[in-house]
Amino acid sequence: MEALPDSTDWLRTSLPLFAPLESSLRCEVCKEFYSNPVITTCSHTFCSLCVRRAISVDGKCPACKAACQADRLVPNFALREVVGRWVEAREAALELAMEGVGKGKVEGVEADISNAGMKKRKAGDMEVAGESGEEEGRRTRSRMTRSSSQRGKGVMDEPFEIKDSEDEGDAEFMPDGMVACPICSKHMKEEQVWGHLNNGSCPGEQQNPTGARSTRSRSQNHTFLAPSGRSSREVPAPARLPGINYSMMKEKDLKKKLQDLGIPAWGKKDLLIRRHTEWLHLWNSNCDASEDNRKSKRDLLRELDVWERTRGGRASATEPIVMRKDFDGKGHAEAHKSQFDELIAAARAKRGVPKAKEDNGDATTATPGEEPQHEAQQDAEDMPQPTEETETGVSTIRAQVAATDLEDAVQSPYIPEATPRETLVPTGGTADSDERGIQTPFGSPSKKLPMFALPEEPAVDVEHSASIP
Amino acid sequence: MSTGAKKRILREYAECQNDPLPGVKINFDEQNMTKWEILMDGPDQSVYAGGHYKLEINFPNEYPFKPPVVSFKTKIYHPNVSNDDKGSMCLGLLRPEEWKPPNKVISVLHLIRNLLIEPNPDDAIELSIANDYKTNRAEFDKTAKDWVKRYAK
Ligand SMILES: [Zn+2]
Ligand SMILES: [Zn+2]
Ligand SMILES: [Zn+2]
Numbered sequence: 348m349e350a351l352p353d354s355t356d357w358l359r360t361s362l363p364l365f366a367p368l369e370s371s372l373r374c375e376v377c378k379e380f381y382s383n384p385v386i387t388t389c390s391h392t393f394c395s396l397c398v399r400r401a402i403s404v405d406g407k408c409p410a411c412k413a414a415c416q417a418d419r420l421v422p423n424f425a426l427r428e429v430v431g432r433w434v435e436a437r438e439a440a441l442e443l444a445m446e447g448v449g450k451g452k453v454e455g456v457e458a459d460i461s462n463a464g465m466k467k468r469k470a471g472d473m474e475v476a477g478e479s480g481e482e483e484g485r486r487t488r489s490r491m492t493r494s495s496s497q498r499g500k501g502v503m504d505e506p507f508e509i510k511d512s513e514d515e516g517d518a519e520f521m522p523d524g525m526v527a528c529p530i531c532s533k534h535m536k537e538e539q540v541w542g543h544l545n546n547g548s549c550p551g552e553q554q555n556p557t558g559a560r561s562t563r564s565r566s567q568n569h570t571f572l573a574p575s576g577r578s579s580r581e582v583p584a585p586a587r588l589p590g591i592n593y594s595m596m597k598e599k600d601l602k603k604k605l606q607d608l609g610i611p612a613w614g615k616k617d618l619l620i621r622r623h624t625e626w627l628h629l630w631n632s633n634c635d636a637s638e639d640n641r642k643s644k645r646d647l648l649r650e651l652d653v654w655e656r657t658r659g660g661r662a663s664a665t666e667p668i669v670m671r672k673d674f675d676g677k678g679h680a681e682a683h684k685s686q687f688d689e690l691i692a693a694a695r696a697k698r699g700v701p702k703a704k705e706d707n708g709d710a711t712t713a714t715p716g717e718e719p720q721h722e723a724q725q726d727a728e729d730m731p732q733p734t735e736e737t738e739t740g741v742s743t744i745r746a747q748v749a750a751t752d753l754e755d756a757v758q759s760p761y762i763p764e765a766t767p768r769e770t771l772v773p774t775g776g777t778a779d780s781d782e783r784g785i786q787t788p789f790g791s792p793s794k795k796l797p798m799f800a801l802p803e804e805p806a807v808d809v810e811h812s813a814s815i816p
Numbered sequence: 817m818s819t820g821a822k823k824r825i826l827r828e829y830a831e832c833q834n835d836p837l838p839g840v841k842i843n844f845d846e847q848n849m850t851k852w853e854i855l856m857d858g859p860d861q862s863v864y865a866g867g868h869y870k871l872e873i874n875f876p877n878e879y880p881f882k883p884p885v886v887s888f889k890t891k892i893y894h895p896n897v898s899n900d901d902k903g904s905m906c907l908g909l910l911r912p913e914e915w916k917p918p919n920k921v922i923s924v925l926h927l928i929r930n931l932l933i934e935p936n937p938d939d940a941i942e943l944s945i946a947n948d949y950k951t952n953r954a955e956f957d958k959t960a961k962d963w964v965k966r967y968a969k
Contacts, residue, residue, distance in 0.1 A: 351830050375918035376880060377820050378827050396820075401917055404881040409917035657818065658877065 360444035395632035867968030883915035
């Protein structure tokens with residue numbers, strides 16, 4: 348899978364200038380694509396959650412250290428839109444840009460290209476890492492990626508059809524190359540899983556037992572609906588919660604406050620303060636999300652519960668070990684473990700061996716913090732074998748999905764099983780009508796996908812938006 | 817530590833592996849990724865050439881909102897490294913008040929390596945060593961090289 352998508356992915360394509368372009372779409376704090384970007388009064392932009400956390404630590408802008416207030420943050424709608432569109436288009440664009448390298452600039456064909464057939468379904472550089480012992484590094488790998496896609500296994504080359512029944516029927520069945528997101532169970536191409544998890548389009552764990560069908564990412568909605576239809580569907584964000592002057596508040600009153608908010612109210616004042624602060628972060632950053640990506644209160648409560656168990660009142664003195672291979676079924680937080688396994692595999696696979704490099708030693712020491720501009724040398728022995736990686740990829744994810752499903756049965760302590768799926772926005776919006784197929788960034792009309800179907804209940808939205816002054 | 821923070825640490829590890837510094841090796845323990853063990857060779861052009869230094873980078877729970885903590889596990893005669901069992905290095909972007917969340921570990925590694933090449937006596941933690949460095953460079957070089965032989969081989 349294309350874990351750890353990174354702006355440097357563009358350096359080995361025919362569009363290297365897309366690397367800095369993509370860098371500019373990533374948050375400086377978390378290094379991921381902006382999620383619910385907001386602008387500070389000093390005109391810097393971060394993910395809403397990132398900057399809210401930063402402000403609660405020192406009250407300063409993470410970039411320029413100017414004094415910053417959480418209640419002065421405003422969403423950056425245009426950037427949010429740009430990032431969303433970029434993320435949708437990225438994979439296909441990257442694929443295309445790699446083909447460009449193949450057709451335009453390649454001077455020779457590598458001998459081991461014949462192995463490329465084994466590495467089907469993989470875009471990005473992971474699949475051929477370790478294949479090439481040559482010093483060519485990235486360029487070699489780009490060629491091989493192209494070659495594998497030309498065999499008809501590339502992302503763009505293989506049209507597929509998904510029928511409605513396939514979504515709902517046998518949960519095990521997936522068309523070739525498709526896997527389910529380990530968190531939300533949405534079906535997607537294997538190499539999309541990481542982007543999906545990382546770019547905020549994963550709506551989180553889904554409670555609907557009927558599964559995949561209703562878990563289509565809400566964020567895709569606007570892709571396939573006329574943009575003009577969207578503004579009339581926009582529902583105002585729920586109100587942001589104000590900060591509290593904790594020092595003026597008695598523990599008893601704070602407890603009451605937390606109860607009123609519907610969040611756990613146990614513990615001493617210090618813990619109550621920390622929990623309330625975290626709730627403010629979660630809630631208020633969710634207010635900065637687009638309607639399509641807004642989470643339900645239940646989702647937020649789950650996130651708060653994760654916080655409780657990693658950093659709050661249930662956190663053990665020592666950091667819990669996050670990377671165990673086995674699932675212990677304790678609940679939602681552990682569902683994220685699988686993410687780290689994948690990320691670590693990716694981090695290890697991506698590495699070049701840190702041996703001294705006389706030829707480009709200058710480049711590595713010159714400018715800290717800049718994107719690497721040179722080609723990393725590869726050490727074949729140090730790399731996982733691509734064949735193995737490819738073949739285990741799908742089964743690994745399937746195993747994780749199974750494990751995650753098991754965990755779903757275990758309810759976390761603070762979320763009563765009977766809690767209705769209480770949404771922050773009036774229902775009848777996008778969540779109920781998102782019946783569509785596979786994420787196809789450049790979705791071609793020739794594909795018979797249900798995604799083009801109109802929402803079944805548009806009247807609800809019309810009614811609703813009409814009622815909004 | 818939040819999921820986001822751990823993801824960022826992993827991302828930074830990948831970045832360091834992608835763009836390795838000469839003579840720097842990172843031992844990354846996936847069981848405990850908030851503590852990196854760094855093996856750094858003394859740069860050739862420095863008095864520490866030939867030495868092999870073990871360092872630790874510890875990421876606080878609040879990372880990246882608080883800076884990583886750097887400590888030398890191998891004894892080193894250096895004005896910017898505390899001459900005690902902690903071996904702490906805390907200057908420049910590593911200072912809590914100077915640290916910015918956008919800063920990256922790879923910049924920290926560059927900083928450490930550059931400080932081995934050129935110590936910063938004006939921002940010293942060991943004042944007497946700094947004084948040595950500034951006023952009696954030959955003596956400083958001699959002691960530093962001596963410590964390389966004694967502790968860093
Ligand atoms: Zn961020
Ligand atoms: Zn600023
Ligand atoms: Zn998902």
